[in-house]
Every structure is written in C-alpha cells, then in structure tokens.
Amino acid sequence: MTVLRKMGSDKTGPEISRRGFLAGSSGLTFAVVFAGTGASLMGPAQAYAQPRALSAWVAIGADNRIVIQTPAAEMGQGSMTGVPLALAEELDADWSKVTLDFAPSEAETYGYNVRGSKSMAIVGSRAVQMYYNDVRIAGAQVRRVLLDAAAAKWKVPVSELKTEPSVVIHGPSGRRMTYGQIAAFATAPKVLPKIGKDDLKKPAQFRLIGNTRMQRRDIPAKVNGTAQFAMDVRVPGMVYATTVHAPTVNATPVSWNADKVAGMKDILGTVKLPKGVAIVGRTFEAVRAARDQLEVKWKAGKSRTFDSEPELETAYAKVAMDPKAKTSKVAARGDVKKALAGGAKKFRADFRADFAYHAQMEPLNAVVRFSPDGKSVEVWDGTQSPDRCRETVAKAIGFKVEQVTHHQCYLGGGFGRRSLADYAAEAALVAREAMRPVKLIWTREEDVAYGMFRPQNYQCMEAAMDSSGKVVAWEHCIVGDGRNLVTGGMKIPYYQIANQLQELRGTSHGLRLKHWRAVAHPFNIFAIESFVDEMAAAEGMDPIEFRLKRMSPTPKLAKTFEMVREMSEWSKKRPEGRALGVSLSERSGSLGAGVAEISLDKSTGKIKVHKTWMAVDGGTIVLPDGARANIESGINWGISSMLQERVTIKKGVVEQSNFHDYNVMRMSDVPEEIHIEFVKSTGKPTGLGEIGNPWLGAAIANAVFSMTGKRLRHVPFTPERVLAALKA
Amino acid sequence: MVAFTLNGKSVSVEADDNTPLLWVLRDHLNLTGTKYGCGAGLCGACTVHVNGAAVKACQTEAATIKGAKVVTIEGLSPKSNHKLQKAWIAEQVPQCGYCQSGQIMKAAELLARNPKPNRAQIVAHMDGNICRCGTYNRIIAAIQRASQEA
Numbered sequence: 001m002t003v004l005r006k007m008g009s010d011k012t013g014p015e016i017s018r019r020g021f022l023a024g025s026s027g028l029t030f031a032v033v034f035a036g037t038g039a040s041l042m043g044p045a046q047a048y049a050q051p052r053a054l055s056a057w058v059a060i061g062a063d064n065r066i067v068i069q070t071p072a073a074e075m076g077q078g079s080m081t082g083v084p085l086a087l088a089e090e091l092d093a094d095w096s097k098v099t100l101d102f103a104p105s106e107a108e109t110y111g112y113n114v115r116g117s118k119s120m121a122i123v124g125s126r127a128v129q130m131y132y133n134d135v136r137i138a139g140a141q142v143r144r145v146l147l148d149a150a151a152a153k154w155k156v157p158v159s160e161l162k163t164e165p166s167v168v169i170h171g172p173s174g175r176r177m178t179y180g181q182i183a184a185f186a187t188a189p190k191v192l193p194k195i196g197k198d199d200l201k202k203p204a205q206f207r208l209i210g211n212t213r214m215q216r217r218d219i220p221a222k223v224n225g226t227a228q229f230a231m232d233v234r235v236p237g238m239v240y241a242t243t244v245h246a247p248t249v250n251a252t253p254v255s256w257n258a259d260k261v262a263g264m265k266d267i268l269g270t271v272k273l274p275k276g277v278a279i280v281g282r283t284f285e286a287v288r289a290a291r292d293q294l295e296v297k298w299k300a301g302k303s304r305t306f307d308s309e310p311e312l313e314t315a316y317a318k319v320a321m322d323p324k325a326k327t328s329k330v331a332a333r334g335d336v337k338k339a340l341a342g343g344a345k346k347f348r349a350d351f352r353a354d355f356a357y358h359a360q361m362e363p364l365n366a367v368v369r370f371s372p373d374g375k376s377v378e379v380w381d382g383t384q385s386p387d388r389c390r391e392t393v394a395k396a397i398g399f400k401v402e403q404v405t406h407h408q409c410y411l412g413g414g415f416g417r418r419s420l421a422d423y424a425a426e427a428a429l430v431a432r433e434a435m436r437p438v439k440l441i442w443t444r445e446e447d448v449a450y451g452m453f454r455p456q457n458y459q460c461m462e463a464a465m466d467s468s469g470k471v472v473a474w475e476h477c478i479v480g481d482g483r484n485l486v487t488g489g490m491k492i493p494y495y496q497i498a499n500q501l502q503e504l505r506g507t508s509h510g511l512r513l514k515h516w517r518a519v520a521h522p523f524n525i526f527a528i529e530s531f532v533d534e535m536a537a538a539e540g541m542d543p544i545e546f547r548l549k550r551m552s553p554t555p556k557l558a559k560t561f562e563m564v565r566e567m568s569e570w571s572k573k574r575p576e577g578r579a580l581g582v583s584l585s586e587r588s589g590s591l592g593a594g595v596a597e598i599s600l601d602k603s604t605g606k607i608k609v610h611k612t613w614m615a616v617d618g619g620t621i622v623l624p625d626g627a628r629a630n631i632e633s634g635i636n637w638g639i640s641s642m643l644q645e646r647v648t649i650k651k652g653v654v655e656q657s658n659f660h661d662y663n664v665m666r667m668s669d670v671p672e673e674i675h676i677e678f679v680k681s682t683g684k685p686t687g688l689g690e691i692g693n694p695w696l697g698a699a700i701a702n703a704v705f706s707m708t709g710k711r712l713r714h715v716p717f718t719p720e721r722v723l724a725a726l727k728a
Numbered sequence: 729m730v731a732f733t734l735n736g737k738s739v740s741v742e743a744d745d746n747t748p749l750l751w752v753l754r755d756h757l758n759l760t761g762t763k764y765g766c767g768a769g770l771c772g773a774c775t776v777h778v779n780g781a782a783v784k785a786c787q788t789e790a791a792t793i794k795g796a797k798v799v800t801i802e803g804l805s806p807k808s809n810h811k812l813q814k815a816w817i818a819e820q821v822p823q824c825g826y827c828q829s830g831q832i833m834k835a836a837e838l839l840a841r842n843p844k845p846n847r848a849q850i851v852a853h854m855d856g857n858i859c860r861c862g863t864y865n866r867i868i869a870a871i872q873r874a875s876q877e878a
Contacts, residue, residue: 076823076861215820222825223816223832224808225761225801232760240755285744285751288767361765361773361826361860412763412826413860444766625820629866633823636862659770659858667854670864672847 054188056109057087057135058142064166064180066093069103071110071120072127073384074218075360075414076633077689078626079127081217086132086622089208090139090200093179094166100217105386105406121385123419123515125588125687128622132685137195144193149186150177165207203620203682212624218410230409231441233367233380238437239268240284241430244294245276245450248652249511250301253277257295264290271433276450278430284441291443302510303652308456312352316458316479316507320350325505327477331491334499339473343464347538349531351461352714353523355647356454356516357656359664362412363447366424368393369437376403377431381424382411389421396425397432416515417452445657452514453647455482457523461531469539470550472498476528479505482513489521489694492528494557494586511649517637518690521587526642526697526715529583533702534711543582543702544570556617557584559679560593563615567675568595578610581703585614585695588687592616594635596671596699600707602726605719607700609639611673616691619683627688631676634692640665642697642715730790734759735803745791749783750774752790753800761801761829765858772857775830776800782837801829804836812836815874823861831857835871844875 051061059067068087074080080100088098103110103120111118112130143163150168151158154175162169166179208214221227246252256277258270266286271278277296281287319325340346367380377399383389383406390404411418427440442450457480464473474497480486483506490502516522536546544565548558564570564582574580577599585592594614600607612635621627644663648655656662701712710725730747731740734757741756750767753759753776765773767786774785777799778792804810812832822828831854838845838853845853850871859867 076825078823215817218825219817219820219822220808222822222828223813224804225759225829227825228760229763229826231764232754234758234760283747283751283755285747285755359860361763361771361824361858363764411824413824415860441764444768629820629823629863632865633862636864640862658768659766660768664858664860665862665864666856666858667851667864667867670862670868674865 052183052186054142054145054183054186055138055192057138058091060179060183062180062184064094064097064178066091066098066166066179068098068100069110070100071103071131073122073382073386073408073411073414075122075382075384075411075418077127077630078216078623079122081214082128082623082626083131083135085208085214086128087135087139089206090136091143092163092165093139095208095214097166102408105390105408107387111387119385120387121419122414123384123416124519125590125689125691128685129589129687132622136200140195140199141192144195145188146179146182146186148193149182153177153182153185209622210620210624214623214625216623216626227410229362229412230367230380230382231362231365231412233409233439235367235369235437238367238369238439239280239282239434240287241271241278241280241427241434241438241440242284242287242291242443243273243276243278243426243440243446244291244296245446246296246298246301247449248298248300248304249450249654250275250303251298252301254297254299256297257293261290261294264293268434270294271430273426273429276426278426278440280430280434280438288443301652303649306509306511306649306652308355308647308649311509312354312456312458316456317350319479319505319507320458320460320477327503327505330487330502330504332501336473336475336499336501339499340462340464340475343473344467345465345469347461347463347531347535349461349534350713351459351523351527351530353457353526354714354716355456355649356641356645357448357451357647357662358413358415358417358514358516359645359659359662360411360413360415360417363442363444364417364423365439365441366421366427367437367439368424368427368431370431376405377428378405378407379424379428380407380409381421382409382418383421383424384411384414384416384419385421388419389424392421392425393428397428415517416519419515420452444659448657448662449654450512451647451654452512454516454519455480455485455511455513457486459524459527461527463531463535465535465550470552471535474500476502476524477505478503478524479507481507481509481511484520485513485515486520488519489524489586494554494584494591496552496554517634518587518694521690521694522638522641522697523715525583525585525694526701529695529698530701530711530713533581533698533705537705547584556591557593560584560591560615560617563677563679564593564595564613567615567677568597568613570595579703579707581699581701581706583695583698583702585616585691587690587694590616590618590686590688590691592691592695594695594699596696596703598700598703598707600704600722605722605726607643607704607717607722608669609671609696609700611675612671613675614692614695615677615679616688617679617681618688618691619681619685621678622685624678627678628676630688631692632674634690635674635696636665636670638693638696639669639671639700641693642700642717643669644716644718646716646718730794732793732795733797735799741790743790745789747790748786749776749788749790749793749798750785753785759800759802763826763829765827765830770858771827771830772834773827773830775833775857777833777837780837780840782834801833804832810836811874811877812839812870815870815877818873819866819870821863821866821870823863827857827859831859831867835867835874838871839875845871847872
C-alpha cells in the first residue's frame with residue numbers, strides 16, 4: 001500500500017503542497033461514472049417506469065404512479081411527507097400511488113417566498129407553513145391540466161368533470177379515466193393554469209390534510225437501515241477525512257506535524273483549512289487514529305480568554321445593571337418608564353441560561369466529488385438549506401453556484417445546526433486538494449468542541465401592576481451575544497400589556513453561535529413565565545387565573561390555558577411529592593400552554609418530570625400524527641435541555657467532548673405520560689417543530705416553586721443548582 | 729484478515745485486529761444501517777448482535793468477532809418484517825431515524841430474553857441508547873406492541 005507524501009510541513013509552513021499530493025496519487029484515477037444520486041427516495045423497482053412531468057412538482061406514470069417532488073429537508077419533523085400531502089390533496093391524488101423524491105436543490109423553482117426572494121431553508125419550523133399555499137396551488141394546477149386534457153379527449157365542457165382520487169369522471173355520462181391514462185397523452189402547458197382561492201378545496205372536503213391515519217413516508221426506510229444519510233453515501237474512489245479545529249474557537253492553524261501523520265498507516269496526507277487541519281486517508285479508522293497524533297500550532301482567536309461561568313455571573317450581571325450600558329431596542333409599546341414609576345406594585349427578577357449544544361445524532365459530515373475536468377462539483381449533505389449549501393461550497397472553492405450540484409440526504413438531526421454547510425465547504429476544500437472524492441466526518445468530539453452554541457444570557461425583568469392588580473408595565477432586558485439568537489421570543493404579543501419594553505444589551509466573545517431548537521424562545525419564555533408565576537404567587541392567586549385575569553392575554557392564548565387547565569385537571573390534588581407548574585409556549589406563529597407534573601428528590605436535587613399536558617394552536621394541522629410526534633419530541637427536548645444540558649467554556653476552550661459530559665435525556669428521564677391536544681382550527685398552518693420545547697423551563701421551575709417555595713433562576717436546573725436553591 | 733458470519737453469510741475482511749466492528753461493517757462491508765454516533769460506547773447508535781448479544785460495534789474490535797455470528801439491522805429479518813420493525817412503523821417511532829437501527833437491535837435482544845417485558849424492564853434495558861429526537865415514549869409503546877404479538 002502506497003503511503004503518499006505529506007502535504008504540508010513544519011519547514012515549509014502552512015502552504016499546501018499540491019504537487020506532493022499529485023505526485024503521490026499518480027497511481028489512482030478518478031471514478032468517472034456513478035449511477036444515481038445516492039439519495040433517491042425511490043426503490044429500484046419504481047425507478048424504471050418513466051412518469052410524465054406535468055409540472056416541476058408532479059410527474060404521473062401510465063401505471064398511475066404519481067411522483068411528487070418534496071422540497072422539505074427531512075430531519076425527523078415529517079415535513080417531507082406533510083408538504084407533498086397538501087399538494088396531493090389539491091391534486092386529488094390517490095395517496096397510496098404517490099411516491100416522493102427530494103426536489104432538486106434549486107430554490108428558484110422549489111423555494112418558498114421569504115422577504116422577496118426564494119429559499120429552501122427548512123428552519124424556524126417553516127416547511128409546512130411556508131409551502132402550504134404554494135403546493136396546494138401546484139397540486140390544483142396539475143389537477144386542472146388533467147381535467148383540461150380529459151375534457152378535450154371526451155370533447156365535453158370541463159365544467160362537467162369532477163375527480164375522485166386519481167380518477168377523472170364525466171358526471172353526465174359516467175365515463176372515467178385514471179390520472180395514469182390521461183398522463184399517457186396529456187402534455188403540460190407552457191403556462192400552468194391560474195388557480196384562485198376559490199379553486200382550492202374547502203377544509204370540509206379534505207381527505208388527506210388533517211387525516212390522523214396518514215403516516216410519514218420516511219419511516220419504513222428508517223426501521224431497516226436503508227434510509228440514506230450523507231454518512232452512508234459512498235462513491236467510487238472515495239477516501240475519508242476528518243478534521244481538527246483549534247481548541248480555542250476561531251483560531252487558525254500555523255503549522256503541524258504533517259510528516260509524522262502522513263507516515264501513519266493508510267494516511268494520504270493533511271490539508272490546511274481556514275480554521276483547522278484535515279487528515280485524509282483510506283479508511284475512517286485510520287484518519288481517526290491519526291487525529292489523535294496530530295499536533296497543531298494555532299494562532300489564537302478572540303475567544304482565547306473567555307471563561308463562560310465567571311463571565312455570566314459577573315460581567316453579564318454588571319452590564320445588566322449598568323444604566324449607561326449600550327442598549328438596543330427590540331420592541332416597545334406605550335411608555336414603560338412612566339408606567340413602572342407610577343405602578344402600585346413593582347416586581348423585579350433576574351434569570352440566566354447557559355450555552356447549549358445541538359447534539360444531533362449524526363455527526364456533521366459531507367461527501368464531495370469533483371467532475372474529472374474539475375469544473376463542477378457534487379455535494380452529498382443532509383442539510384436544512386440545500387440552496388445555502390450550494391452557495392457555501394461555491395464560495396469556499398471559488399465556483400459559481402451553478403457549478404455545484406447538491407444531493408439531499410436524510411438528516412440525522414438538524415435542530416438549527418444543519419442550516420449552515422461549513423463542514424461541506426471543508427469537504428470540498430479537502431476533495432480539491434486530495435484530487436479524489438472525499439467523505440469528511442467530524443468526530444463527535446470535534447462536533448462538540450467546534451460546535452455552534454445556543455448563547456448564554458442574563459435577563460432582567462421588571463413589571464408593575466396598577467391599583468387593581470392588573471399588570472400594566474413590562475420590561476425585559478437581555479444580555480448576550482448573537483443578537484437575534486438571544487432576542488427571539490422576547491416579544492409578548494400574546495400578553496397585551498399596555499406598556500412594554502424589550503431591549504438587548506449586546507456583548508461579543510468571538511464564539512460560534514447558532515440557532516438551536518426554538519432559538520431564544522426556550523430561555524426567554526423561561527424568564528417570562530417564571531416571572532409571571534412569581535407575580536401570581538405574590539398576589540396569592542392561582543397561576544392560571546392570574547394569567548387570565550391580570551396579564552391581558554389574547555383570546556387565542558386564553559383558550560390554550562383553559563384547554564390545558566381542563567386536560568391536566570389542574571385543580572385536582574396530586575399524590576404526595578408531586579407538584580404542577582404551568583407555562584405558555586410560543587414559536588413560529590403557533591401558541592400553546594403546558595402543564596408539567598414533577599417530583600423532586602430533595603437529597604440529591606434531581607427533578608423528574610412525570611406527566612405533561614399541552615394544548616397547541618397550530619392552525620390547520622396537516623399531518624396530525626407527525627405534528628403530535630414533533631411536539632412529543634419537543635417536550636422531551638425541553639426537559640432534557642432545561643434539566644441537564646450545558647456547555648461551559650474555559651480560556652476559550654469548550655470543556656465538554658461527548659455524551660458522557662454533555663448529558664442528553666435518556667429513556668429513564670422521559671415522562672410516563674405526554675398528553676397533547678390541538679385547538680380545532682381552519683386557520684393557516686403555523687410551525688410545530690419548535691412549539692413543544694420552549695415552555696418546559698418555566699413549567700418545571702414553577703412546579704418546583706409550588707412544591708418548595710424556592711425559585712430556580714438559572715437553566716439548566718442541575719442537581720447542584722437545585723440543592724443550592726433549596727438551601728437559599 | 730477477519731472472518732466471521734454476517735447476517736447468515738460467511739465474510740472475510742482485510743481489516744486490522746483493532747479496527748472497530750462499526751467501521752468493518754460500514755466501510756469494509758458497506759452495511760451502513762449501523763451508525764456512528766459517538767465512537768465511545770455512549771449512545772448505542774452502533775448496536776448490533778454478536779452471538780445473540782447486543783454490543784456496541786464502536787467498542788468491539790475486529791479481533792474479537794473472528795468466527796462469531798454478527799447480525800445487523802440489515803439481517804434482523806429477511807423482509808424488514810421483524811415484529812419490532814412492524815411495531816416501529818405502527819407506532820411511527822422514528823423521527824430523524826439515525827439512532828433507530830441501534831434502538832431496534834437493542835430491543836430485539838430484550839424480547840429474545842424476555843418476551844413480555846414491563847415498562848420498567850424496557851426502560852432499564854434501553855437506557856444506554858440515546859435518541860436525541862426524544863422518541864422514547866414511542867419506542868416503549870412499540871416494544872410493548874411487539875411483545876403482545878404472538
């Protein structure tokens with residue numbers, strides 16, 4: 001086995017010796033042919049009948065098979081099924097004959113409209129809510145094309161035709177043609193028919209939307225190991241790579257022991273990356289072993305002196321109290337200063353939250369292959385943003401976006417982390433240097449150490465009541481890094497308090513921060529709903545009564561509180577050692593309220609959530625079981641993160657490295673019961689991927705207060721913090 | 729060279745003795761249903777059966793499986809119709825799905841040993857397998873459903 005020459009050295013400095021790799025790799029050739037995308041959702045038996053495309057979205061085969069392009073990245077949230085289900089509804093398709101394929105990563109055709117441009121980013125629980133209207137129209141258009149074709153064939157007015165699932169029927173004569181029969185002769189018009197609002201089905205006509213029996217299409221492949229994640233893609237001639245990024249975030253590599261590493265078994269060489277070093281080899285186990293031997297000298301980044309814990313406890317707190325601190329307004333209503341000054345009763349409280357990590361099960365990875373002429377590149381990446389992946393890769397290697405083809409794969413968890421393709425860009429840089437296809441995998445340790453985190457933050461709340469006890473002034477200030485990564489969810493449109501002010505006091509550490517499930521809502525709602533609970537207790541009122549009577553809730557919010565009060569039998573006495581806490585949830589247009597039943601081991605400080613009840617207003621629920629699963633997932637995510645998840649940083653270095661010190665929920669931590677109900681609605685669908693988790697922090701803390709009279713003010717509620725609170 | 733029985737067939741692989749079984753399966757034999765999650769025996773995404781016992785393939789060196797019977801998710805049943813796989817679909821368990829091969833293999837070991845586990849036994853047996861999507865409640869329901877099948 002040839003051991004290739006090293007690609008850089010301490011002597012020559014960081015520049016890559018491209019020639020070294022070229023010379024060493026002369027015995028290897030490019031694989032020219034690779035059939036299939038490696039990410040098709042169709043089984044081989046379905047792949048040969050060529051269905052006729054009747055629009056960019058729909059193709060129908062003579063065998064009645066309907067192929068719908070699904071534009072939604074699938075990371076477990078079910079949108080890959082939910083979005084085309086809404087299309088199939090208006091197409092009046094026989095869902096059992098529908099197969100799905102991932103839409104090409106072309107936002108012009110398959111993107112939704114957002115702020116004047118097209119995007120395929122599946123972030124912010126957008127998939128169903130953003131695509132709902134467009135795909136229903138797309139389905140209705142194809143149905144109209146089929147109707148027009150049938151009308152022409154039969155020489156009858158189109159108004160005499162109707163459809164049943166995948167069949168066109170001429171009412172007066174009773175003649176029938178299947179969609180497959182029509183597709184055999186129909187052609188797609190250059191301009192698709194115009195569909196108005198009245199051409200769409202009324203909710204009462206829905207067969208598929210809202211049908212509780214509809215199952216997710218990705219599940220069968222996920223119980224037998226055939227679902228293809230980027231991690232599973234293999235192309236001929238592919239080699240493996242892994243990376244080492246600087247221990248202090250955003251440092252850059254200066255030099256490394258390239259000779260030693262290149263001399264290791266099955267190692268081909270090393271490649272300098274903008275923020276790290278990649279090791280390339282014939283097997284993953286080889287590059288993983290070499291990673292342990294790699295020694296890199298780094299130029300430290302801005303974060304090198306950052307210690308997260310003292311920073312939060314002292315520096316952030318100081319900024320929060322400093323009247324002269326630079327402040328930017330997030331939202332304002334009325335005159336909060338005046339209302340606070342004139343309030344009959346005043347309240348004040350502070351809250352804190354730590355950094356948190358995504359911990360998606362599939363470590364970040366991508367496969368990249370250049371074409372033999374080097375003029376185009378293919379990327380296999382399970383990504384939340386296929387269009388951004390193409391842009392990111394193109395930018396990294398100096399290509400135009402058109403030169404980058406992206407093949408979507410299933411995502412082994414996204415949670416906001418997989419909307420950036422930084423790792424795919426690295427894979428492209430490595431593949432270009434290595435002159436062959438590369439699968440680049442970040443180890444779990446790398447995924448943690450070079451993570452992009454939910455930012456830590458410090459929050460101050462102030463409020464005032466008028467003489468009747470109604471809350472009339474509300475001020476919420478947050479100190480943290482990352483702007484919208486800390487300010488999301490501060491606004492409280494659901495509480496129509498007359499005078500409000502939300503503001504940000506920014507700070508900056510040079511850390512890598514990122515959207516995380518529900519972004520900033522989990523800690524902001526923790527602060528908001530803990531604070532409300534505190535006022536209710538001070539007033540000696542029932543927490544739900546207080547919210548309904550004193551917080552000016554919108555009717556929509558009031559309804560979810562009333563629902564969850566009934567669901568949880570809120571007033572019923574609980575067994576000894578159990579207590580309830582309540583909170584609202586809000587995210588991506590959806591609103592909800594939840595109740596958690598907890599116990600607390602006062603000797604260890606360990607909290608256990610036993611039961612949860614949640615009422616959710618998510619508008620029209622397209623895929624009810626998928627929606628329910630999403631919320632169950634969110635609830636468990638919320639419990640996990642609020643009880644134990646924290647990243648700490650010392651001298652710029654992330655202190656955690658794997659699942660032994662970044663603890664996520666295990667089966668023994670799940671509630672025995674999770675109850676979910678949806679508000680009946682025909683409103684437009686709103687996001688459900690992130691409505692499940694934001695309420696858990698406050699609900700748990702409020703339950704602990706109800707049980708002990710002590711407030712938990714810092715998430716996560718680790719046993720040490722709980723014990724400290726109990727002693728306070 | 730490592731020779732063993734994989735899903736009922738004899739295989740031999742050019743791999744070092746200390747290569748983890750996980751990479752033998754995934755990269756040498758191209759059976760990718762078994763997943764890399766942590767590489768440290770902490771998450772269970774790589775769970776397979778060796779001589780009927782669920783093991784973490786990332787912690788199992790190739791040398792230790794010489795001559796052994798290894799079963800992966802691909803070999804659990806001929807047509808993906810193991811009662812757990814059917815129950816997993818009926819309960820719509822997987823979300824992202826990345827951990828589910830490991831979950832199913834771990835659960836299959838449980839049912840082979842204890843056909844009618846109660847909830848506490850299920851939880852105790854499955855506690856080493858992480859599901860970041862939090863599908864645990866449905867995993868429990870699916871195991872219970874499968875255990876009620878004849």
